[in-house]
Amino acid sequence: MASPIRMTGLNSGLDTESIVKALTSSYQNKVDKNKKAQTKLGWKQDAWKNINKKVYSLYSSLDSLRYSNSYKIKKATSSDTTKATVSASGTAFNGTQKLKILNTATSASMTGGQLAKGTSGSTTLAELGISSGSGKITLSMGKGENQKTVDISVNASTTVNQFVSQLQEAGLSANFDSTNGRIYLNSKESGSKGDFTLAGADSFGADALYALGLSYTSEGTSDLYSSYAKYAGGSEAQTRDNVTAALASYKTAKSDITENNASIANIRAAYTYANAITARDEAYKNSGLTSAQKDRYETALLASDDAIMTSDNKVYTKGQTDKDGNITYSYKDEDGNEKRILAKETGTDEQGKKSYAYYDQERQGDLATYKVGNVTYTATTNTDATVFKDDDGAEFTLGRDENDKLVLTMTKDSSGNSVSAEGAYKVDVTNVTAGSTPNYVTAAQANTSITSVADIKKNTEDLYLQNAGVTEADKDKALEKLRSVAGEARTIRDFENATEAVTVDTDETYTRAELKAAIDEAHANGNINDATQTFAEKLQVNREKVTNAQKIIDGNGVLASAASLAEGTPEYETAVDAIVSKVMNAASLSANQRQSEGIVHTAGEDAKIDLNGVTYTSESGNFSINGLNITALAKTEGDGITINTQTDTQGLYDKIKDFLSTYNDVINELTDVYNAESAKGYEPLTDDEKSAMSDKQVEKWEKKIKDSLLRRDTTLNSIMQTMANSMSSVYEVNGKKYSLASFGIKTKGILNSEANRQYAYHIDGDADDKDVASNVDKLMAAINDDPESVTSFMKQLVDGLYKNLDKKMKSTSLRSAYTVYNDKEMKSEYNSYTSQIKKWEDKLAAMEERYYKQFAKMESTLTKLQGSTSGLTGMMGR
CATH class of the missing domain: 1.10.287 (Helix Hairpins)
Known part of the structure; x- marks a missing residue:
């Protein structure tokens, strides 16, 4: 200052x-x-943030290791890697399989005929023999609804380079090689999807294409002309009518696909909805709970434990705590307006259930505030905003001083002692804009009954155990079954609250609302299965509609670009004109096709393989089949090649080793911090104290303090013990008990380990660990002998560590979610x-x-x- x-x-x-x-x-x-x-x-705080980052990273890495798939590591080999390379995921079957490469994926390409000697990029069509006029060349790429047609405008003054540039802009790889006098074209996508055709849209375009050495008579070119010729009528007007009618059919087909696919999605979701209702009924069997109690319990299950609920089942999420110990809880209504309650815990009974009271109602409403620097001065009432309190509780009055400035004058200090007017502390708020605290709802507005979510769950579960007559021995299993309704409730609510995708409700499409009504009616009558049995017929109807609509789209691919435009717009009319023109020219152009001398065209082809007698195709040449990943490189002869798949024992070993390495890194760092040297007598330096020391001395001084901040910290110790205890747990697999030690995985203990490394684990026989490298490798032996038992144990061990860390990172009034410190x-x-x-x-x-x-x-x-x-x-x- x-x-x-x-x-x-x-x-x-x-x-x-x-x-x-x-x-x-x-x-x-x-x-x-x-x-x-x-x-x-x-x-x-910084020290804890670093620790939390490490612990959370470990926690996150554990999630996938809790499931079998993480340990299903397979290795696949090809008998001839020049024909195909292979790899395998955990779902692949062990064994030998037969593979034939029938065809590899190729990209469509075209090497144009050789142009006249001396042709350069600046040579015009006129110089190539097309003396006057203008026209268009049609480039068609892809098929069906993915078909893209681009009209390239050319005239007598168009140069070779300009034409090549237009091809590039349209999506082809194109280049003119002046040395060889040829234009080279290549698709950017492999397989049939990348195939392309060039054809004259009119006689000038056809002549220009021939002059450029790119005129090719092929089945593809003929098909392109035929795809236009089928719309021909007896006159241009009739042709236009045919084109617009086909466009209307195309758009209807697109809509049919969208609506029927949405209906299919609804029906599939309805299956899930019906199954969830059935599973929920089973979970509640013999519970004796009323519908209202079930609804309240499900709402609580889907909420956070530290939230509260009002008697009308509104969930208020916990927010910040004010200086008086009152907690802000917020709720958003259907219109998105935020409502808040100020409440505080007033007690806890013998069962640990909490009671709440509302904040003093006189303090509710809009309270005037002034914020000066980091201090907020808040009015004590919302009716007479003249008495204010600061964040420490000191009292001030609002008024004008002798210079007519608006000031807050202290009348009582934070201890409640009166302050003399003479020399009293004053805060100038003349130029400070008054604000207000949040508008809290009153007890009447929110309903007077408040219960914590945790207590609602416990109350309901206690009632369930009593009603169902569950014994102490069966308690855990029974509660697990009851709590499973959380997942079913989420499925049910997701279905009920999902956005409706069907926008055109017909006799063949099914909205969520009508499907829900049918299921709910059947459920009420006790025959929910009858409702779901009719879904198969509905699915078949929708699927047939999609298939028929797709045929229309595939048969009218040349209309795709025009169909994407809004009717009546200039762009739409221009596109229709272009199509009509092509239709009118198609017959004569098809009959008078010419092929440029020396042109070579290679069609884009999909890769095709035969695996165990079944044929598969791929545009890219990469196949993913039942856990096998195959890349086709070259055709095979005769019986083809073999693929061998087996469990990757080394991969499983490395997976476990990597997990232990990650764990060791974290536990070692925590131990280092916990056992840091004491910094007793060291305190942060003031500016005056720093000025008397060198920068290095200050840095050394502060490092001493920072390194010791979490020394012997009880929270840190609790985390370390949680991790250590979790790792030393014993689990049963097929009637036999295992621990990490069963597989030769042990710590050295505090006496034999280096400083602060007593919690780190070592694998006997690990070649990378000199201290245990000579020991018998029990882990690899177990993996080779019984990988399933090793996997089962590791799943349980990791799951235990994950759940214990999860408990440590639960949100409370003192700490945020996924945080291990307050x-x-x-x-x-x-x-x-x-x-x-x-x-x-x-x-x-x-x-x-x-x-x-x-x-x-x-x-x-x-x-x-x-x-x-x-x-x-x-x-x-x-």
Whole structure:
């Protein structure tokens, strides 16, 4: 905080600044103490963030390792890697399979005929013999609804390079090689999907294509002309009618596919919905719970444990805690408006169930606030905004001072002691815009009954156990079955709340609403299966509609581009005109096709393989079949080649080793931090203290403190013990008990390990670990002998560690979700230090100002006294 320049002690000869500094030292000490504490807390937050990042990373990596698929590591080999390369996922079957490569994927290409000697990129069509006029060349790529047609405009002045550029813009790889005098074209996609055809859209276009050496008579070219010729009528007007009718059919087919696919999706979702209802009924069997109790329980199951619910089943999510210990809970209504409740826990009964009370209603509503720096001053009522309190509870009144400034004047300190008006601390809010606190709902608006979500679940489960007569021995299994309704409830609600995809409701399409109504009616009548049995017939109807619509689209691929445009627009009319023109020219152009001399065209072909007698095709040459990944490289002869698939024992070993390595890295770092050297007597330095030291000394000093911040921390120790205990757990597989030690995986213990490495695990026989490399490799032996047992044990071990860490990272009033330390509490404490520092700095400044004013008054008095004394001395000297 900057200090003003003062001229003091001129008359008294006193060192006023030193005196004032001494008189206010207690205030400065308070400032320094809070600053040091805040700095230390900030460093501690950083230390915890680093720890949390490591623990959360470990936690995240465990998720997939809890399931069998992570350990199903397969290895596939090809008998001839020049014909095909293979790999396998965990779902592939072990054994030998026969593979024939019938065809490899190729990209469509065209090498144009050789142009006249001396042709360059700047040569025009006129120079190539097309002296006058203009026209279009049609480039067609792909098939069906993915077919793309582009018309390339050319005229007598079009150069070779300009034409090549237009082909590139249309989506082909194109180049003119002036050395060889040829144009080279290649599809950017392999397989039949990338096949392309070039044809004249009119006689000028056909002549231009021939002159450029790119005229090719092929089945594809003839098909392209035929695809237009089929729309021909007796006149141009009739042809236009045929084209527009076909476009209408095309668009209807597109709509039919969309709507019927949406209907199919609805029916499939309805199956899931019906199954969820059936499973939910089974879970509630003999529960004795009412419909209202079930609804409330399901709502609670889908909510966070630290949320609260009102009596009308609205879930209010927990927010921040204010300085008085009141917690903000928020809820969004159907219109998206946020409603809030201020409540606080008022007690906990013997069963651990919590009770709540609403915040003082007089404090609800819009309360005026002023925020100055980091301090907020809030009105105590919403009716008379003249009395305010700061964040520490000190009381202020709002009014005008002698200079007509709007100020908050302290009347009581944070301890409730009255403050004298003379010299009272004041806050200028003249230029501060007044705000307001959130508008909290009243008890009546939100319903007066509040219950924690955790208690609702426990109350319901206790009632269920009582009604169903569940014994203590069967309690866990029964509760697991009951809690399974959470998943079913989520499925049911997802179906009910999903956005309707069917927009055109016909006799053949089925909306979610009508499917739900049918299922609910059948459920009410006790024959829900009857409803689902009719779904198969509905699915078949929708599938046939999709198939028929797809045939229309595939048969009218040349209309795809025009069909995507809005009818009546200039773009649509232009596209229709172009199609009509092509139709009118198609017959004569097809009959008069010419092929450029020396042109070579290679059609794009899909790769085709035969695996165990079944044929598969791929546009790219890559196949994924039942866990096998095959890349076709070259055709095979005769019986083809063989693929051998087996369990990758080394891969499974490495998977376990990688997990242990990750675990060791984390537990070692935690142990280092926990056992760090003490920094007793070290505290963060003030600016004055830093100025007396070198930068290296300051850095060393601060590092000493930072390294020790989590030394012997109880929370850290709890995390370490959770991890260590989880890893030492024993699990049963096929009636036999296993631990990590069963597979030669052990720690060295505190006596035999290096410092802070007592929790790290080592695998006997691991060649990379010199301390245990000579031991018998029990893990690899177990994997070779019984990989299923190893996998089953590891799944249970990792799942236990995952769940225990998950408990440590649950959200509470003191910490956020997925956090192992009390970050909320630390943040609140950090903010509290900010307020305290501001408060003591303000008090320090006020006291300094007060003392300086008193000394200034004394100096002024001395000046007057000296003047009087000088006058008296002068009179006596006459």
